[in-house]
Amino acid sequence: MSIYEHLVLKIARRWVAGSSMQEALEYARQANSMGMKTIINYLGEHSISKEEAESSTDEYIGLLDAIHSSGIDGSISIKLTQIGLDVDYDTCIGNLMRIVRHASIYDTFVWIDMESSPYYEHTVSMYLDVLKHYKHTGLAYQAYIKEHSLDIMHILESGGIVRLVKGAYREDARIVYRSKRYVNSSFRRLMRILFKHSKGMFAIATHDNMLIEEAIALSKEQPAKDFEFQMLKGIRDDLKHMLVRQGFRVAEYIPYGINISGYVYRRIRERPANLLLLARSLL
Ligand SMILES: Cc1cc2nc3c(=O)[nH]c(=O)nc-3n(C[C@H](O)[C@H](O)[C@H](O)COP(=O)(O)OP(=O)(O)OC[C@H]3O[C@@H](n4cnc5c(N)ncnc54)[C@H](O)[C@@H]3O)c2cc1C
Numbered sequence: 001m002s003i004y005e006h007l008v009l010k011i012a013r014r015w016v017a018g019s020s021m022q023e024a025l026e027y028a029r030q031a032n033s034m035g036m037k038t039i040i041n042y043l044g045e046h047s048i049s050k051e052e053a054e055s056s057t058d059e060y061i062g063l064l065d066a067i068h069s070s071g072i073d074g075s076i077s078i079k080l081t082q083i084g085l086d087v088d089y090d091t092c093i094g095n096l097m098r099i100v101r102h103a104s105i106y107d108t109f110v111w112i113d114m115e116s117s118p119y120y121e122h123t124v125s126m127y128l129d130v131l132k133h134y135k136h137t138g139l140a141y142q143a144y145i146k147e148h149s150l151d152i153m154h155i156l157e158s159g160g161i162v163r164l165v166k167g168a169y170r171e172d173a174r175i176v177y178r179s180k181r182y183v184n185s186s187f188r189r190l191m192r193i194l195f196k197h198s199k200g201m202f203a204i205a206t207h208d209n210m211l212i213e214e215a216i217a218l219s220k221e222q223p224a225k226d227f228e229f230q231m232l233k234g235i236r237d238d239l240k241h242m243l244v245r246q247g248f249r250v251a252e253y254i255p256y257g258i259n260i261s262g263y264v265y266r267r268i269r270e271r272p273a274n275l276l277l278l279a280r281s282l283l
Helices: 003-014 021-033 050-070 089-106 117-133 152-157 180-197 209-221 237-245 261-270 273-282
Strands: 037-042 074-078 110-112 137-142 162-165 202-205 227-232 250-256
Touching: 021 037, 021 050, 021 250, 037 050, 050 074, 050 089, 074 089, 089 110, 089 117, 110 117, 117 137, 117 152, 137 152, 137 202, 152 162, 152 180, 162 180, 180 202, 180 209, 202 209, 209 227, 209 237, 227 237, 237 250, 261 273
Parallel strands: 037 074, 037 250, 074 110, 110 137, 137 162, 162 202, 202 227, 227 250
Antiparallel strands: none
16 A cells, blocks of 8 residues: 555545455444444445456455454445446446355345446346345435436335435536435435335435434334434444434444545545545644
């Protein structure tokens, strides 16, 4: 790791468990001890060669082994461009199938992150393909998209498991809602669909107090629904602990690795005040 990467990692420590798998597992163990489940992500996106995509796939295979052998209550979350979506469709689906086949040995859950809009259709169609072979997989669904070509009902009717998020990428205003008010109202609409129509598990992944309160109200109307809250490492720890104390299932998303720039950039964009925090930690 270069001095620059080392420095950036030090600054981003709030959101990233560390550069190594071992550090992610240690952090996950702490999260488990505080009553949370964990979702571990090996940072990286836009692999440009088959070799790079394969090496990320190998890392996930090793991570699945390590989660199992360490007895951690954890799942994994993958970005498809990390395992070859920019290389070609066959490379990516081949790597994804390798990962889910390996996960099935341990019955470990595999989440697929949703990236920027050009990847939307391939991500959904690969997810639906994988779902035919392995049910223990879920897909992130972004509320800020104005029109989804394959809508949430189609995913639910296919037996899919959804993680609802607001959406984190810089996108054209023709594609996404930019105003918080519209994003939140889309999130509410999709959340109601999940509480009404989801047959299996689903996840509400936000740190937004108001939306969480609304999810709690919906869960009281539909007590049989199997859902969990998901939040990112380093954000709203107070809220995570409060929800655990109230008896809700909470999973913490824990990234690790050295390819942190895209992830850290998105965390800063969500809350520009984070730039100040980063600047202060440099002093
Ligand atoms: C488990 C999980 C998985 C995700 N997976 C994806 C994915 O696959 N694809 C995708 O596009 N997006 C993903 N996201 C990111 C998501 O789309 C949002 O960008 C992110 O969660 C911030 O939105 P929010 O719902 O928390 O609401 P916001 O309105 O952005 O924030 C609500 C409150 O949360 C706190 N907060 C939010 N962000 C930060 C921050 N960066 N730093 C400090 N405080 C903050 C603040 O208190 C803020 O007032 C994921 C989020 C989570 C929690």
